[in-house]
Amino acid sequence: MKQSRIAPWIGVIFGAIYFLVPLIATFEFSLRMERGRYSFEAYRIVLGDPNFQASFGYSAFIAVCTIIVGVALVVPTAYVVQLKLPKLRPVIEFLTLLPLVIPAIVIVFGYLRMYNSSSWLPLTGSARGTDVLLTFSYVTLALPYMYRSVDTGLRAIDVRTLTEAAQSLGSSWPRILLTVILPNVRVAVLSGSFLTFAIVIGEFTMASLLNRPAFGPYLQLIGANRAYEPAALAIIAFAITWACMGLINLFGAMGQQTQRR
Amino acid sequence: MAFLSIEKLVKTFGTQTTVKGVDLAVERGEFVTLLGPSGCGKTTILRMVAGFETATSGTIRIDGKDVTDLKPNQRNIGMVFQAYALFPNMSVADNIAFGLKVAKKSSAEIAARVKEMLELIKLPQLGERYPYQLSGGQQQRVALARALAVKPQILLLDEPLSALDAKIRISLRDEIRAVQRSLGITTIFVTHDQEEALSMSDRICVMNEGHIEQLGTPFEVYNYPTTRFVASFVGTLNIVNGKVADSATGKLLVDGQEIVTSRSLNGASTGDALSLALRPEALTMGRANGLSNNLDGTIDEVHFLGSVVRIRVKFKDSAISLDTFNKPHLPPPERGQPVTVNFGREDILVLDGAPN
Ligand SMILES: Nc1ncnc2c1ncn2[C@@H]1O[C@H](COP(=O)(O)OP(=O)(O)O)[C@@H](O)[C@H]1O
Ligand SMILES: [Mg+2]
Numbered sequence: 164m165k166q167s168r169i170a171p172w173i174g175v176i177f178g179a180i181y182f183l184v185p186l187i188a189t190f191e192f193s194l195r196m197e198r199g200r201y202s203f204e205a206y207r208i209v210l211g212d213p214n215f216q217a218s219f220g221y222s223a224f225i226a227v228c229t230i231i232v233g234v235a236l237v238v239p240t241a242y243v244v245q246l247k248l249p250k251l252r253p254v255i256e257f258l259t260l261l262p263l264v265i266p267a268i269v270i271v272f273g274y275l276r277m278y279n280s281s282s283w284l285p286l287t288g289s290a291r292g293t294d295v296l297l298t299f300s301y302v303t304l305a306l307p308y309m310y311r312s313v314d315t316g317l318r319a320i321d322v323r324t325l326t327e328a329a330q331s332l333g334s335s336w337p338r339i340l341l342t343v344i345l346p347n348v349r350v351a352v353l354s355g356s357f358l359t360f361a362i363v364i365g366e367f368t369m370a371s372l373l374n375r376p377a378f379g380p381y382l383q384l385i386g387a388n389r390a391y392e393p394a395a396l397a398i399i400a401f402a403i404t405w406a407c408m409g410l411i412n413l414f415g416a417m418g419q420q421t422q423r424r
Numbered sequence: 425m426a427f428l429s430i431e432k433l434v435k436t437f438g439t440q441t442t443v444k445g446v447d448l449a450v451e452r453g454e455f456v457t458l459l460g461p462s463g464c465g466k467t468t469i470l471r472m473v474a475g476f477e478t479a480t481s482g483t484i485r486i487d488g489k490d491v492t493d494l495k496p497n498q499r500n501i502g503m504v505f506q507a508y509a510l511f512p513n514m515s516v517a518d519n520i521a522f523g524l525k526v527a528k529k530s531s532a533e534i535a536a537r538v539k540e541m542l543e544l545i546k547l548p549q550l551g552e553r554y555p556y557q558l559s560g561g562q563q564q565r566v567a568l569a570r571a572l573a574v575k576p577q578i579l580l581l582d583e584p585l586s587a588l589d590a591k592i593r594i595s596l597r598d599e600i601r602a603v604q605r606s607l608g609i610t611t612i613f614v615t616h617d618q619e620e621a622l623s624m625s626d627r628i629c630v631m632n633e634g635h636i637e638q639l640g641t642p643f644e645v646y647n648y649p650t651t652r653f654v655a656s657f658v659g660t661l662n663i664v665n666g667k668v669a670d671s672a673t674g675k676l677l678v679d680g681q682e683i684v685t686s687r688s689l690n691g692a693s694t695g696d697a698l699s700l701a702l703r704p705e706a707l708t709m710g711r712a713n714g715l716s717n718n719l720d721g722t723i724d725e726v727h728f729l730g731s732v733v734r735i736r737v738k739f740k741d742s743a744i745s746l747d748t749f750n751k752p753h754l755p756p757p758e759r760g761q762p763v764t765v766n767f768g769r770e771d772i773l774v775l776d777g778a779p780n
Pocket of ligand 1: 437442460461462463464465466467468469
């Protein structure tokens, strides 16, 4: 009895040390910019850096665009698959998992071949075009998370009966999606969105290869050239990610309250 | 012409034919029940009327208009589902208002109609609640109000009570029927519960394996089943195997004992094997004289059900159940005791189809 309780605790403590020690060490280091005392000087410098603000703002904007495009793509797809094409589900699931299997660098080289300035759709020819391409590539990158999240949300409600109830009341397809389906998977869409946000904010490969002023390349640049600021940035990025996770949990709990049967 | 008319309706899923040529005419304001065991195609018929399934062949007409190929949102049909299909993200009032908003009614009109519907289902205070805050019975009443708010031409209910507790089920039965009567709305109700069907319907359509076995009033279907299936499915009916001893005089042999029926033998001739049905309430214990029939057997089982005692009597190769009222001063009979059962000549129903 006692034996069996000690083993899991050892696991937990080991995991905590594994994750927490580097985190605490980084945090501690980020406070040591001024000789001989702890201060938030490194954070002040980082947060006051116009490049930080610009790159973070850019990435946040792209993240929001990614979320909008992702939701518009995934919700109707998952809905139709669940309602009309359940046999296609394994195929769609496989497709949405591909971005986890194919390295981002492979995808982005593919994009560069397909959409370079001398191609049939020269997206990389202009900054706006490249932003669009970056957004779409982030949609791809976030697809596994967004699809899974929305699909789980859809499975939790009786999609077919709700759809038929709305249909028999005269409702059209777009109306059903917007007023019946989407509000009932709101929590799932939100958690997918926060995951997407966290992914986009930290992404480096695609932004860097497409040469856009995103937060990931900025992190890398600072990391290569400064001592204390990268530690502060790492902690800030970490806090943003955790804030996203916290929001997922918060909305998840709220959703359970309003959708209890 | 009937208000809702279904002609030669067929539905095939892959290789399996679920609905095999159903004809049904429902009059304006009538309450018709589709009654049958699970899997006999009741839901499929209802879904074709609602437009959720397309008919493989046949036609469906509402008020003379062919709707067979119309989309569900063009049919003006109210539907209540077995599972609570209320929109979880909307309040009770918003659920009821949904169809009215789709129809672009003015907000004053919607508010008035929602209030009217809430009063109709006797939940005037609950407009602001959310579905998860309601009991199952309340949810089904809201579902009914939501379906009726848009003044549909036809109301379809697919086992709306089967997920509820027994008590609520019975009170809601009466309530649904009362609402249906007060609005005079043409209604098709689906159930596998014969008691529900008998107590609610104007007419019952008994179904089996994708076709209609019998269509008639509850009285007709219960008292005059035309097939063995109907006889066994509607009510607790005793079916015994008999043999025609003399087709001219209606003499039959059950278990080697002679009985006489005053009903038609459905064209059977002397020597034919037949299925005979006897309702438990038509049977009495004891020997009767005159024109009654008597059968001797032994008591096999005694079920004390409260006000009624159901007794099973065994013959050589068949058994029947009969009901007696509980009499506190008279203890029920015991197993193994010999007993005589009597019943009238007109109580014997001769069923189509040979005995198994
Ligand atoms: N969409 C469908 N695809 C394949 N088979 C179906 C479908 N819907 C119903 N069936 C089959 O049709 C038969 C009758 O179903 P249903 O109409 O639901 O019966 P009931 O409502 O009387 O219980 C069942 O055997 C069921 O498996
Ligand atoms: Mg059914």
